[in-house]
Amino acid sequence: MIARHWRGWTKPADADAYEHLLREHVLPGLRTIAGYRGGYVLRSNGAEETEFVVINLFESLEAVIAFAGKDYATPVFEPEAKRLLSRIETVAHHYEVKVGP
Template sequence: MIARIWHGYTKPQDADVYEAMLKPELLPGIGKIPGYRGGIVLRRPLGDEVEFITIMIWDSLEALKAVAGPNYAVAIIPEDRMKHLSRYDKQSAHYEIQSLQGLAGIAG
């Protein structure tokens, strides 16, 4: 399995609105794509910004590439969310998941 990790930053006053836009799906329609397993949104205050980290879980890099194409690392940010970001990673990082422990049933 593959974890696709991306960082975005908002001003504190934009953080709640931006976070609400990430729910219920990180990207519109992503839950219907073969090979997509789910996602995690992390949030923390960071000085005069709020940092968001999204982690999207895929069955394989091939499953991700089938959707995102050869430039699969390029960040995908819907236009309606761009206005809330003060800065963001232009590319996502991809990691092979070596272990998942005790995560069943924790989504809320």
């Protein structure tokens, strides 16, 4: 299994809207991809910005590529996400999952 890890930040005023976008649109869309095995959205509210850590699980690197394309280390964004995010991590990181629930 492969864990895809990525971080992005919003202004505090945009954090709820971004979380809603992830929960109601992005994650349900990912569930339609063969080999997608679920994900987590982590949120840390700060005074100046809110950090989101998104971890998606895929059964293989091929499933990651089906989602992200050949250049799979490049983050994938919905157009609305680009409006809500104030800054982004420019690379998605991938890890082989060795221990899980």
